[in-house]
Amino acid sequence: MALQRHDEVVLLLGAPGAGKGTQARYLADVLGVPHVASGDLLRENRQRGTQLGRAAQAYMDRGDLVPDDLVVDMIVQRLNAPDAVRGALLDGFPRTLGQSAALEGRLVERGGRVRNAIYVEVPTKVLVERLAGRWMCRECQATYHEEFYPPSSHGTCDSCGGELYQRLDDKREVVANRVNVYLRDTLPVVNCYEQRGILRRIDGNRPIAVVRAALRQALGVTEGVRA
Ligand SMILES: [Zn+2]
DSSP, X not given: OXXXXXXXXXXXXXXXXXXXXXXXXXXXXXXXXXXXXHHHHHHHHHHHTOHHHHHHHHHHHTTOOOOHHHHXXXXXXXXXXXXXXXXXXXXXXXXXXXXXXXHHHHHHHTTOEEEEEEEEEOOHHHHHHHHHTEEEETTTOOEEETTTBXXXXXXXXTTTOOBEXXXXXXXXXXXXXXXXXXXHHHHHHHHHHHHTTOEEEEEOSSOHHHHHHHHHHHHTOOTTOOO
């Protein structure tokens, strides 16, 4: 398939822990379009001190959320870059129906659209298991997982011998809440694209290679063929 022009985007939706980040970079590469993550865009704009970045910073300094329209402005600006000539893969946005409306309003103004949406689906229980078992080294920031990637000696970093700790964000109750908030806000977005017939659900609770094959199939791209 392939995106034909600026302003045609593919959305990748999935809860925290669904493995979306890894899959997003892979998919963008296969499609030959940039991987645009809203969190990265916001960080880059603030660091570079762009007009949009400074506007966002002002909200954050007051402890307010950055308005959806401002994030959409950053996305639209990113779509103007030469490497987005055939569109982009959007990762992590929209998360709410309001964001979805803001994004589509701007795309339509420019003659663009959401071409496809993909929802990487993983059972809530599995998401919490994946996220809750993470441990990090205080010294070198290496990460481990108590079940999937344990250190050889409990509580100690394999690479540097540093002490391992669990970030507050990775504690079970906090993780479960984060997942539930995501599902509450984002499932309506998933349903909306599904009703329009442009959403594909992918079972993300399978080995990475199998998920990748399903993603390629969903977007009609064959391995090794650059779109
Ligand atoms: Zn370490």
